[in-house]
Amino acid sequence: MIRLQKLSLTRGTKPLLDGADLTLNPGEKVGLIGANGSGKSSLFALLRGELTADGGAVDFPATWRISHVAQETPALDRPALEYVIDGDGVLRDLEAQLAAAEAAHDGERIGYLHAALADADAYTVRSRAEILLAGLGFAQSQMMDPVASFSGGWRMRLNLAQALMSPSDLLLLDEPTNHLDLDAILWLEDWLKRYPGTLIVISHDRDFLDGLTNVIAHLFETKLKRYGGNYSAFEKQRAINLSVGQAAFEKQSRERAHLKSFIDRFKAKASKARQAQSRMKMLAKMEELAPIHATAAFSFEFREPERAPNPLLVLEDAVAGYPSEQPGGRAKVILSRLNLILQAEQRIGLLGVNGAGKSTLIKTLVGELPPLAGSVNLNKGLSIGYFAQHQIEMLRLDQTPLWHLAKLAPNVREQQLRSFLGGFNFIGEMATTRVDTFSGGEKARLVLALIVWQRPNLLVLDEPTNHLDLETREALTVALAQFEGTLVLVSHDRHLLRATTEEFMIVADGSLKPFDGDLDDYRDWLFKTKLGKRTDTAAAPSPADRKEQKRHSAAARQHLSDQRKPIEARIRRLETQIQRHTARAAELQSLLSDPALYADDQKDALKARLFEQATQVKELKQLEAEWLEQQTELDSLGG
Structure with missing residues (x-):
């Protein structure tokens, strides 16, 4: 059992926790939620013993083994598979002891260590590590590649695999889905459901939380509150609590106003003095309720497109891929036989495993990659709003949101531009703050604002929710659901896909096809064809x-x-x-x-x-x- 009692923690001058209490039972799967900067990651550091509380106590069994995902990955020459196995420190220690015993020709010690290695499942460790890597999207051919050869996002996947490899009683996961595609998220959710220890996960993916957690711990205004159930159950319970609490506050405010009015009117009159004194005592004894502060709902909307041509775009027998870097060399074909007509107000969710070619298709649609063969015919009235990770990287870090928007609209008054940016929470000084001080979520929000300003009739979005918090994701979901143009969406956020798309297409086996089914069907297809059979088939x-x-x-x-x-x-x-x-x-x-x-x-x-x-x-x-x-x-x- 984990018990936090009267816990207080301050970082700098900001109190993160103040007299916070929380109890978690062994084996529970807990979603830790709260606004960015509220102290969730600091609470993880407390549990890992990396921070010391300013007051109160953190109590859980001293024998518990804790596993978490390292935030840094050194550029090692070590093969990826061996790096993942390194997560099992006990196993690696036994292997080192065995090597020393063999060098000393200590037969008795060697026998003991072989038995200990068997108990530690040493003889299945490679296959277990390969399963973890395959589930997280690594091809068999990549597993012996050096860690240094992988990009930052893939190194984070290696760190996640290493954390899952480590035998643990408490697993702490901070935004584990940030660098994963939908297929890897589905696999991870399935794996974590069968994890036998206590899990605490910080995530902005509501479907991931809904499918996995049975407890929500909400960090709000320096307090922790426990809610039974998943994230959707938490939302309902909190809404009820806010409604009841606000009603109680408003009722008490009326009572206090009435008492104060009586005191002010009659405390100077001898005939009413005693009654006024009585009411003053009542007012003093009344425990003042705090007004209910719910997180202000952030919202925006896509402006109605200026034109609605139909069709917007036509692919005819197109081949998507990358031309050879060498003169006369062979091009790298990713997708072929591409035939697609994008109609007005069509809403497509693109599915497909990592590396299947979704981003290549997207780049071909928006004109970043010319087709290797066939044609991409664009309607003259087409206006594309394109969001991808590299769009964020193209922001001028030494400039401000106001500068970026003014560049798009040089003849628009500054006040109008500021008002527009305010609708995306770039309020006051933030509109003139340099972009290099922004978080990943704030940069993504700025790119969205720039897209909305241009009033596109075709939105092509490649993983738009990376780094966005729950409130901003929900605002994007609502805005896309009401968008009156055409939408093509690649996302690992299942809630976003369900709420904003009306049909699915799948990129698989080098081509694009309609997918006849929903996300549950896609999950079944994925486990059957790509990730192997589940090990908990009795549960479903x-x-x-x-x-x-x-x-x-x-x-x-x-x-x-x-x-x-x-x-x-x-x-x-x-x-x-x-x-x-x-x-x-x-x-x-x-x-x-x-x-x-x-x-x-x-x-x-x-x-x-x-x-x-x-x-x-x-x-x-x-x-x-x-x-x-x-x-x-x-x-x-x-x-």
Whole structure:
């Protein structure tokens, strides 16, 4: 059991924990969540013994073995497979002892160590390490390559494999999915479900948290609160708690105001003095509730495209790949027989294992890679918004968000540019802060802002959620769901894929094909064809049973989905309009409460405000009536 009691921790001048309490039971799978900078990684450092608490206690069994992912990977000549096996320190120590015993010709010691190595599963260690590497996306041919030959993201995968290789009672994972593709995330989730120890994971991937965790520990305003269930259950429980807490605060505020009003009116009157004194004591004894501070919801929206050409783009017998670097050399073909027509308002999620060619296809679509053969025909009205990791790397680090936007819009007033950037949380001085001080998430948010400004009718997004926190991911999800153009999306975020795409295509075996199924079907296909059979088949229906069940329900599910999609899209747009009208109605109500508006010289302005208010109320009623009608129709379909 892990028990944190009255825990306090300050870094610099910022208190991260102040009297925090938390109890976690052995074998629980815990999601640790909280805003960026709230102290999640520092709490991990406390558990690892790398930091000392300023107060309180961290208590768990002294015999527990702790495993975590190293943040640095030295540029070693050591083969990747051996580096992963190094994660089992006990095994490596026994091997060193055996080598010493053999050099000393100590037969008794040699026999003892062989038995100890057998107990440590030394004779299956290579196959176990190969399984870890294969699951995390390494090809068999790469496993003996030196660590130094891999890029930063792949070295982080090696560190993750090393942490999983280490026998442990407590496994601490800080953003383990950041450098993984969807196929590796699905494999990791499956592996971690069978991990027998206590797991604490920091993640911004809500589907990963939903599929894996049974406890959420929320770090908020220097306190830790435990919630039973996964991330979706936490969201529901927290919403209820916030609602109840805010109601209690508002009720107490009214009571306090009433008591204070009585005291102010009557404390000077002899006839009421005793009652006033009584109420002053009541007020003093009343434990003041704090107002409820929920994290402010960050939101933005894609502006309506200026044009809607159809089709936007056509691939005809295209071959995608890379031309030879040597004159007269052979080109490197990645994908062939590419035929695709991108229609207006089409919403495609691209699936495929790591290295299958998804990014190559994306670069061909946006014109970064000319086709080796065939053609890519672009409509004259096409406007592409392209997001990829290298777009972030192309930002000018010595410049500011305002400079980047002004470069796109040199004739637009600065205040208008600042207002736009404010919608992406680049508020005040942050709009004129150098980009090199930004986090990865802030840089990604800036690239998104620059894309939104250009009003594209085709969005091509290659892993847009890397480094984004949960709130920004949710804002992107909502914005993409309401985007009125065409979307092509590659993402390891299953929640984003489910919420924003309407069809899947798969890049596999050197070509692009429609994928007839959902993400659960893709998971089954992946384990069956790429990652081998699961080891916990008793916990779920067999692939054959599941396939049969899917075959019988596919037609009905597709029909239901076809019926629901246009209604759901209309509901999303109505909700956006209702939100906009509600906000304007509240703004008008505030303006109309200003006494200055009722002066004789403001009659025309007052009349205009009242007319706009009446119009807003009328339109809002119509929108709400249509929303109710659409929602009723959707509910009647079920599913």
